[in-house]
Amino acid sequence: MPREHLLKVGVSGVRGVIGDFLTPALSASFAQAFGTYVGKGRVVVGRDTRTSGPMLTHAVQCGLLAAGCEVIDLGVIPTPTIQMYIAHTRARGGIALTASHNPPEYNALKLFNAEGLFFNHYERSELLDLFHQSQFVQAPNDEIRTVRQDLKTAPALHLARVLSRIDAEAIRRRKFHVALDGVNGAGSRLSVHFLENVLKTRLDAISVDPAKIFPRIAEPRPDTLTELADLVRRTGADIGFGQDPDGDRLAVCDETGAVLDNDDVLALAVSRALPQTPGDVVVNLTTSLVIDDVAAAHGRRVWRTPVGEANVVEMMQAVKAAIGGEGSSGGIIYPAVHLCRDSYTAMALLLDLMAETGKSVTQLVSALPRYTRLSGKVAFEHGRLGTLMQSLEESFPDAETDRTDGLKLLWPGRWLHVRSSNTEPLLRLAVEAKTESAAKELFRSAWERLTA
Amino acid sequence: MNAGLRISHVGLRGVVGSGLTATHVMDFSAAFGTFLEPGRAVVLGRDTRASGNMIREGVVASLLACGHDVIDLGVASTPVVQHAIHRMGAGGGIAISASHNTIDWNALRFFGPGGIYLNTAEAGELLDIYHLRRFAFQEWNKLGSLRVLDSALDDYLDDLARVYDLAALQGLRVVVDCCNGTSALILRRMNERFGCGFVLINERVDGRTVAHTPNTSAGIVELQLGPLMKPLAADAGFLFDLDSDRVALADETGRGVSEELILPMLADYLLPRSEGKLVIANLSSTALLEDVTAQHGGRVLRVPVGRQAAIDAISTYRPEQIALAGEGTGAVMMPQFRFVYDGIASMLAILTMMREKGQSLSAILASYPRYCILKAEVPLHSTNIPALLLQIQSEFPDGRLDRTDGLRVSWPNRWFHIRVSQTEPVIRVIVEQQGQEPRDLFEKLLDKVRSFH
Numbered sequence: 035m036p037r038e039h040l041l042k043v044g045v046s047g048v049r050g051v052i053g054d055f056l057t058p059a060l061s062a063s064f065a066q067a068f069g070t071y072v073g074k075g076r077v078v079v080g081r082d083t084r085t086s087g088p089m090l091t092h093a094v095q096c097g098l099l100a101a102g103c104e105v106i107d108l109g110v111i112p113t114p115t116i117q118m119y120i121a122h123t124r125a126r127g128g129i130a131l132t133a134s135h136n137p138p139e140y141n142a143l144k145l146f147n148a149e150g151l152f153f154n155h156y157e158r159s160e161l162l163d164l165f166h167q168s169q170f171v172q173a174p175n176d177e178i179r180t181v182r183q184d185l186k187t188a189p190a191l192h193l194a195r196v197l198s199r200i201d202a203e204a205i206r207r208r209k210f211h212v213a214l215d216g217v218n219g220a221g222s223r224l225s226v227h228f229l230e231n232v233l234k235t236r237l238d239a240i241s242v243d244p245a246k247i248f249p250r251i252a253e254p255r256p257d258t259l260t261e262l263a264d265l266v267r268r269t270g271a272d273i274g275f276g277q278d279p280d281g282d283r284l285a286v287c288d289e290t291g292a293v294l295d296n297d298d299v300l301a302l303a304v305s306r307a308l309p310q311t312p313g314d315v316v317v318n319l320t321t322s323l324v325i326d327d328v329a330a331a332h333g334r335r336v337w338r339t340p341v342g343e344a345n346v347v348e349m350m351q352a353v354k355a356a357i358g359g360e361g362s363s364g365g366i367i368y369p370a371v372h373l374c375r376d377s378y379t380a381m382a383l384l385l386d387l388m389a390e391t392g393k394s395v396t397q398l399v400s401a402l403p404r405y406t407r408l409s410g411k412v413a414f415e416h417g418r419l420g421t422l423m424q425s426l427e428e429s430f431p432d433a434e435t436d437r438t439d440g441l442k443l444l445w446p447g448r449w450l451h452v453r454s455s456n457t458e459p460l461l462r463l464a465v466e467a468k469t470e471s472a473a474k475e476l477f478r479s480a481w482e483r484l485t486a
Numbered sequence: 487m488n489a490g491l492r493i494s495h496v497g498l499r500g501v502v503g504s505g506l507t508a509t510h511v512m513d514f515s516a517a518f519g520t521f522l523e524p525g526r527a528v529v530l531g532r533d534t535r536a537s538g539n540m541i542r543e544g545v546v547a548s549l550l551a552c553g554h555d556v557i558d559l560g561v562a563s564t565p566v567v568q569h570a571i572h573r574m575g576a577g578g579g580i581a582i583s584a585s586h587n588t589i590d591w592n593a594l595r596f597f598g599p600g601g602i603y604l605n606t607a608e609a610g611e612l613l614d615i616y617h618l619r620r621f622a623f624q625e626w627n628k629l630g631s632l633r634v635l636d637s638a639l640d641d642y643l644d645d646l647a648r649v650y651d652l653a654a655l656q657g658l659r660v661v662v663d664c665c666n667g668t669s670a671l672i673l674r675r676m677n678e679r680f681g682c683g684f685v686l687i688n689e690r691v692d693g694r695t696v697a698h699t700p701n702t703s704a705g706i707v708e709l710q711l712g713p714l715m716k717p718l719a720a721d722a723g724f725l726f727d728l729d730s731d732r733v734a735l736a737d738e739t740g741r742g743v744s745e746e747l748i749l750p751m752l753a754d755y756l757l758p759r760s761e762g763k764l765v766i767a768n769l770s771s772t773a774l775l776e777d778v779t780a781q782h783g784g785r786v787l788r789v790p791v792g793r794q795a796a797i798d799a800i801s802t803y804r805p806e807q808i809a810l811a812g813e814g815t816g817a818v819m820m821p822q823f824r825f826v827y828d829g830i831a832s833m834l835a836i837l838t839m840m841r842e843k844g845q846s847l848s849a850i851l852a853s854y855p856r857y858c859i860l861k862a863e864v865p866l867h868s869t870n871i872p873a874l875l876l877q878i879q880s881e882f883p884d885g886r887l888d889r890t891d892g893l894r895v896s897w898p899n900r901w902f903h904i905r906v907s908q909t910e911p912v913i914r915v916i917v918e919q920q921g922q923e924p925r926d927l928f929e930k931l932l933d934k935v936r937s938f939h
Contacts, residue, residue, distance in 0.1 A: 058547035093547035099540035100508035172503040
């Protein structure tokens with residue numbers, strides 16, 4: 035019987051279901067721990083469009099003020115926009131209230147440092163200890179500051195940073211026809227403005243009302259973007275973009291209405307970024323080999339990290355990477371704009387690539403090396419994880435192994451990766467190979483051993 | 487032992503940071519959100535303290551999480567909050583204010599429908615929910631929403647203007663020490679709208695500093711306004727606490743008027759104009775009240791000290807039976823304003839009285855019999871209190887005895903009251919006598935009390 039994780043307090047912050055789990059008092063305490071950790075000064079707060087956003091914003095603001103911080107409230111705003119604003123305004127840090135692609139009953143606190151980046155693993159465990167010790171700064175009356183709203187600065191700042199890295203004029207000249215599904219998320223208004231007014235595309239948009247609830251499953255995937263695919267086919271758009279509620283992830287639809295594999299989207303972005311940016315590429319362990327091929331074509335190396343945006347970002351910082359991301363989950367991180375997952379940067383790089391090459395999305399994708407990827411989930415009992423992984427490793431003695439996040443077994447041109455989910459008692463299995471039959475064979479043999 | 491936090495039937499009160507924390511605020515307001523019937527909005531206001539910014543956020547979060555819509559009046563006096571609850575038909579409200587306490591304190595004060603204080607039974611239920619910490623948090627699609635309302639002050643002034651002729655007060659020269667509190671906003675607006683011409687001092691509102699302790703006592707008002715009255719040729723001087731529920735008064739000569747006299751003065755003015763003839767006051771306030779009330783054919787009901795006892799007493803009568811209720815601290819409630827402690831309403835009643843009588847404040851006060859009251863505090867061990875009270879009681883067998891709140895013994899023309907403070911570990915000794923100062927009795931009682939330490 036899989037147990038649901040209705041509340042998770044850990045090194046990644048706090049995430050949970052609104053109601054009896056992620057309560058206002060817990061959120062305020064966590065924010066007060068955060069305020070204690072970053073120190074008195076300005077702290078930025080923003081949220082996505084979830085119904086619990088206003089409630090949690092007030093809770094978090096209470097905790098920050100209690101720690102003696104001054105709060106800058108950006109209102110409803112994409113997460114990457116918050117991150118850039120933090121860095122630009124030299125704030126002490128920031129908190130985004132968003133459960134990203136999780137369902138609407140969830141919410142979470144995402145925490146950022148003074149540079150608008152994730153804290154590293156060690157900093158995050160320090161903060162968690164502080165929270166558990168409950169030894170917060172308790173500001174007396176004369177040290178309690180105010181909440182100040184700034185709804186204008188951050189979106190303009192974000193778009194200016196994106197535009198500085200692409201040839202916007204070339205995009206405007208092409209007068210692309212774009213379809214957009216904003217999932218009624220935090221980016222809804224900004225995306226319409228960006229595509230229509232800034233990049234002068236002809237825009238057909240659905241679900242761009244931030245006052246409404248999510249009309250589809252929040253994670254942008256092929257099976258959740260059917261409405262966008264229909265829109266592309268109906269309007270004959272050149273490309274379709276599907277966002278998640280906090281505007282960090284992006285899925286892409288080609289001009290035939292087929293939703294691309296997220297690894298391919300990342301590969302296209304990498305191919306656009308590398309010629310103009312020095313540095314290597316960082317991706318997680320389940321990201322496709324297509325990235326290695328594209329990087330190799332530009333003479334760059336690929337670094338791999340455990341799954342999770344924070345892990346990728348930490349490595350990107352360490353190796354001064356040119357670009358990075360997490361293939362399967364639809365995230366592109368381009369440090370030239372900001373070291374964060376950003377759907378606006380992703381949209382801009384793809385349109386820029388189309389403008390520069392004069393090619394359609396299907397043409398661009400067909401030029402990429404072909405791999406077949408398969409994935410699945412297996413429920414497992416606690417205590418069996420080690421045995422399962424060990425038997426898997428022993429079954430494939432010829433493979434190179436990587437145990438930094440679960441178990442990855444590699445051969446030239448193919449791999450398999452098994453890891454336990456952070457949020458559910460599930461094993462995730464992913465395989466990749468050059469051909470469909472090879473991928474199926476690899477998947478089947480691994481699946482048999484895991485379910486034996 | 488007082489670490490700067492008190493959780494009681496009166497609500498939640500403490501020194502922000504060292505005693506009162508965000509967690510207390512959030513849990514207590516979640517308890518209130520659980521206590522209130524669902525489906526009606528909750529009105530919120532705060533005084534000028536900087537810590538109100540933090541507390542406001544916590545209160546809003548907890549109320550929204552319990553599914554209540556919140557109407558936030560921003561910086562507003564406690565009476566303005568209470569009036570708004572009534573006017574808007576809200577389910578209740580919270581005033582964030584430690585009133586007359588020093589600036590480092592803050593508090594949550596809870597009101598039910600109609601803007602009235604919770605009675606003892608309701609306050610007890612709220613406390614039980616708080617201690618149980620099982621709150622009625624709602625699911626993601628049933629949360630409340632927040633609305634900010636800035637018209638509450640004008641609506642409140644409209645209510646006051648229906649009872650008092652505000653423009654007619656222009657004829658009086660009035661100086662007010664706002665103590666950097668909410669009265670500054672109210673009186674400034676009255677000057678704008680009705681041309682009252684109140685002269686305001688300490689009217690700057692920054693939340694971090696106050697010119698002096700916001701205590702409404704004769705001593706402070708004399709110190710603050712005494713030197714200004716003659717140079718400004720002022721007819722009356724007033725001083726408010728931070729949320730304007732209490733008032734202190736100085737006469738035209740610059741003398742601070744004992745806070746004890748405010749209730750008798752208002753009784754003198756209101757009784758002839760009121761259908762109700764009952765005056766509710768606590769056991770520690772001046773016997774002048776009996777004299778004045780008797781003159782107008784009324785009756786005084788004495789209740790234990792503290793707002794809660796007064797509220798419970800009021801709720802046992804029909805509103806039209808009561809002329810007014812209050813304390814010897816300058817806190818007075820009137821039926822025409824639905825029994826809200828309101829210093830501004832008290833000020834308007836006193837000024838209207840002066841205008842109608844055409845007399846100076848000192849002349850009005852001189853027309854009352856003179857009483858002398860002596861007060862002292864003695865720290866003590868709680869263990870010894872029952873024996874102490876019994877001993878003193880046995881030494882005064884000839885007086886009229888009241889044991890409803892400590893020990894009160896009264897004779898014609900004099901009384902004393904010995905009681906334990908609800909807020910500090912001290913015994914309060916109060917002795918009053920008509921005409922002469924009751925120094926001998928006062929010293930005798932103090933010696934007795936000290937011998938039990």
